[in-house]
Amino acid sequence: MTKALDQIDRKILTQLMRDATLPIAQLADRVGLSQTPCWKRVQKLEAQGIITGRVALVDPGAVGLGLTVLTEVEAMDHTPEWRDRFLATVTSFPEVMEVLRLGGQSDYMLRIVVPDMPAYDAVYQRLTDKVPLKGVRSRFVMEALHRKTHLPL
Structure with missing residues (x-):
C-alpha cells in the first residue's frame, strides 16, 4: 500500500536521503517548518515504516x-x-x-x-x-x- 505523502514529507525525505546526519534545525529550515513540527513529521515517517533506517555509506x-x-x-x-x-x-x-x-x-x-x-x-x-x-x-x-x-x- 502506498502511503500518501504531502510536499513537506517529500522534502523531508529528499533531504534525509541525501544526508541523514542533518540536525533537526537545518532540516526544518530546508523544508520550511519550525523544529518541533519537523521532528514530529520525521517521527511519523519512521512510525509508518517509510523511513526504515539511517546509515553511513561506505566505499x-x-x-x-x-x-x-x-x-x-x-x-x-x-x-x-x-x-x-x-x-x-x-x-x-x-x-x-x-x-x-x-x-x-x-x-x-x-x-x-x-x-x-x-x-x-x-x-x-x-x-x-x-x-x-x-x-x-x-x-x-x-x-x-x-x-x-x-x-x-
Whole structure:
C-alpha cells in the first residue's frame, strides 16, 4: 500500500536521503517548518515504516571489499519450504547485500560483496551446500559507473 505523502514529507525525505546526519534545525529550515513540527513529521515517517533506517555509506573498495558479484539463481522448486530455506540461508550470509525476486528466466538476483574471487567461491560453495539450486549465473562488476541512494521523489 502506498502511503500518501504531502510536499513537506517529500522534502523531508529528499533531504534525509541525501544526508541523514542533518540536525533537526537545518532540516526544518530546508523544508520550511519550525523544529518541533519537523521532528514530529520525521517521527511519523519512521512510525509508518517509510523511513526504515539511517546509515553511513561506505566505499567497499576502501574497506577491502573490492569485488561485487551479481548472482542469478534459478530455484530448484517453488514450494514455500524451498523459498523459506533459500531466504533464511542467503539472508544469513553477511556478504549478501541484496536479494531480489525476479520475473523471467532467473528467479532471484543476489548482490554479493566480497574481497576477492576466492572469497566469492567460498560464498558460492556455502550457498550450494545449504540449498539445492537448479542454476547459478554470476556476473562480476568491473566498475560502478553510477550509483545513488536517494529515490526520485
